[in-house]
Amino acid sequence: MAKVTVDGRTVEVPDTTNVLEACRAAGVDVPHFCYHPRLSIVGQCRMCMVEIEGVPKIQASCTVPVRDGMVVLASSEKALAARNATMEFLLINHPLDCPICDQAGECKLQDNAVAAGLPVSRTVEPRRQFPGYDRTSIGPHVIADMTRCIQCTRCIRFCSEISGTGELSLIERGGHAFVWTHEGKELDNAWSACAADVCPVGALTTKEFRFRKRVWWLDKARSVCDGCEIGCNVSIEHRDRVVYRFLPRVNLAVNDFWMCDYGRFRAEELNGNDFTRPVLRKAGTTRETHWGEALDAVKAAVDAAVSKDPASVLVLGSARLSTEESWLLAQLFKGTVGVPHVEFHADLGPERRIKNPAVPGGWLVGREAAPNSRGAEAAGVARAGKGSALARLLDGSYTPDVLYVADAEFTSRVSDPEFILALCRAKTLVVHGRRTNLLTDAADILLPVASLAGKEGTFVNVLGLVQRFQLAIVPPPIVRTDLEVLLHLGKRWNAFDPQWTAKAVFERMKGTVPGYAGLEWDSAGLVGNDASASPTSAYDVLLERRLANPAEILAAVAEAAGTAGGEK
Amino acid sequence: MSGGANTPVETLPGQPPVGEHGALSCGKELSFSPGAEARFARLLTRYPTKQAALLPTLWIAQEEWGWISREAVDYVATRLGLSSAFVWGVVTFYTMYNRAPVGRHLIQVCTSISCHLNGAEEVFHACRKKLGDLKPGQTSADGKFTVVEVECLAQCDKAPAVMVNGDDHARITLENLDAFLSELK
């Protein structure tokens, strides 16, 4: 460990820390562009200039390792003058197009221009243009505008060091240098939008979010991607009950700084409900109804079947339900009602990967296409394998009277008519659904539920980490979350109290569900409850509180340091 | 022509060179001739990494095909296990890899300080004018000449210095320019 004094505040940091991170730990956020904790250090934007006592020349703080006893003057006149100079150089050729730039509001250049720039422009020379290299698609998700590029090369380093695909390079040199792909090749890899994430300015933006919403209008909810079992931590960015995008949240134990394009662009999928009321279908007639009637009908069908034979009811959970929801499902049907068949199925593949140095092998791999099979199993829902009721239903050897499907999208096979025909052999088909598909079309009782953005709960990811996701948008009126549906249904057997929240369910189940003992709802995995610490463990906190005051940052850093495990 | 042989200095700085930056296509698939293949194989024995052979391999490619096309970049990248974008980044960093076909005589006029003091800019302009009002980097209609401005050729005692392809020419002035050009066939 090394003791470093930054602007009069002394902190102790690991010897491998660079001065920029040491400053951050001391609560001094040195502005920077090219530095990124996960990318190689190039020290070329020259924004993070600081003075170091005993070193005659001004230094780029990201390039200098700390030394015990080092005294850093991060806000001296010389340091500020150097940063003023760099800002001026960056701005002489940068277009004044913030009003039409998507990055505005979360642009490092804007932020740093406020923090370290001149109030006036001294140049009258024409600004550099890149005809033919502005507003151009360079891949399936990314649009590049080189007039805005500040040549920090983060995107290039992302593609060579993280994705390992090397699609981008600096082309030309000097004042003409710009970032591009080779002619005829695209920026097309599984994580390509992360190149836009690391872009500090509006040079790389994603097609999906471009011109959709000014970022300062966006509210953020901490959530977890449900695209696969990795469970990348995401921020659901939304406004007026519309989800606009996912951004990866830093979790050093899980997705590090990244997420894959597949998961990211599921965001807008979360919008919209095709059903605004429960639906009852009987003898070819379809009618919308109210929850009371629908749930009574479910109870009646289940009771009738159970009185004949409890095994004539098949309850299909889902690896897409939260653990709380799976627990309610198991408690109600297995416990209270006494149904033996409470199962779930999760699709395998395609394989998703996230690079993370904290994981043995360097890559976190997700094979299951659902986020929570571990939580479902822990909650008491059985994985449908060979000889399971679901398998027998599909091979024709078992026909339930009631089939209760708690997730209309539990497998991609719901678009397969053969598959649906097999399920339809049940006399009564109850389905939780949000989007119209063959299964919801076939349902006798259709219960409209909210998307991931409309609910809260916990998932258990591939590493066995419990990760909580927050509510982003309130579902439309009448639409309920799966949790609420199960609570109200359970009320009919006097099993649950409909007033319970996800937190209340969590508290009730945590003593008995493996992996949940001792966890607290408020801290469960929101920033990765056991994210192993590193010099950058506070990065996420800082991202969330970009403009917070130094005292608050200090407190956050101290907090993060307190929960620190080992260093990497 | 677009792209230009060497980035025309005259358009610098400020605006990028006229036309495309992207690698031009030569419209055919490329592979080394046996001779080039032998040189390439020998090259690889001289360095501890394959990547280190990139600059000399690009030289071989340029000698083979006259210029570095999109296909040449892809070919070299494949041979050395590099990404095409990386190779193109390297090609464009250096001025001597031609990014379009050039004339039989690539006339490179030095205009750096010692040559400037001896009137090199006038020679550069006169040279282009005489060959048919060529723009910097442009190739004459008959495909014989391409004229570019280059930085110091380390022939400052022979200012203004001119290099034609790989050959050095000393003291090319407005007076002897005609004679100099007529010797190039």
Next chain:
Amino acid sequence: MSDFQPVLSARLGKKNSCALATYVADGGYASWKKVLAGSKTGEWTPAKVTDVVKASGLRGRGGAGFPTGMKWTFVPPKEKRGAKPVYLLCNADESEPGTFKDRILIEKDPHQILEGMMLASFALDVKHAYIYIRGEMVHGAEILNAAIDEAYAAGLLGKNVLGSGMDLDLTVHRGAGAYICGEETALIESLEGKRGHPRIKPPFPAVSGVWNAPTVVNNVETLCCVKHILDRGADWFKGIGRNERNTGPKLYCVSGHVEKPGVYEAPMGIPFKDLLAMCGGMKGGRKLKAVIPGGSSAPMLTAAEIIDVPLDFDGVAAAKSMLGSAAIIVMDETTDMPKAVTNIAKFYAHESCGQCTPCREGTPWLHKMLKRIVAGQGKKADVEMLLQVAGQMGNGMTICVFADAAIAPVLSAIPKFREEFEAYVTKSASPGFDQPAAAGITSKVAERTAEGMHS
């Protein structure tokens, strides 16, 4: 002074000077053979070769003037570097405007360079050395390759050189047109097959250079000096030159407005006026106006400032410029200073690698402003602004010293020839408006920001 006999350039005028036979006939490779033979008897060790070079006081001829022997001692000893090889790179990327001494050595006496490299390789335990030659020297590369082939054939290179048990390979690596590759870490990047972007130091190349191995980069002329030091001894070398900090023979490249421009060899520290006399004086007898004494990146000196200056590292430094590559660019009274500075600014704008913001953006900015001024579109405040912009580019603001080189002509020429720059802006026809460039803005904002940061 008149009894000085050329050393480095002694063979340049000879017939077939590039051939191995003539080189050997002139006593060439004697030191290489002597050292290899002595290595078996213990008479010569790598440390001893290094000590001789150290004792000679040889300072690098590439520009920075760093003591060569000391540079060699920065390579970690074998027990520390482990299995990593040591590489020697000969910097033949001679691109500094005004410099052409290495070209002549390469084209006229390549074996001299090879022998210097062999001796340095012995001292540094190098098994493979590279010559990084600039792409423009097409014939130079051919000549070096021919010389290397001859040396291999004669057993002077390759496996078990002359039965000594030492292996040494030598490879010529051609650049492809980039001034920055003369900077040693950019040269290393270029040799590795990358864009020539200078590296962050530390680590210095001697510790971690090419392929992450300890690397020594020496200039062509420096390595030639090594050969002669081993031929004739450290004391002989030390005996040449103005004082013991500035020793040995030196090649001076004189260009510009002199009667006989060319490479001149003289003892280190020859006064400028004597060198000018060797060149036959000013062209057409015109008056001397200014001199750039060390390639275009050296600050300009006026006639009065340079005339008595001894041309060595310390002498030129005392005059507040630098000897650099000893490229003496002479300008007479007809020289239009703003135009000359504009020309140099264009060079730096073209050659900036583009990594660091101040250099990537600053060099074209300086050039644009200068171009506007000499085109008659300048304003009075522009001259001051040139100084201010240049003033915020150097001194640690960038990874390498390219930016410091780029601003030197501006920062030296404007104060010394301010009236010429002002003449351009006062006769400017442009109505324009004065920039808010006045000094003070920067510091005012600094104050404001400083307050803001602590609030």
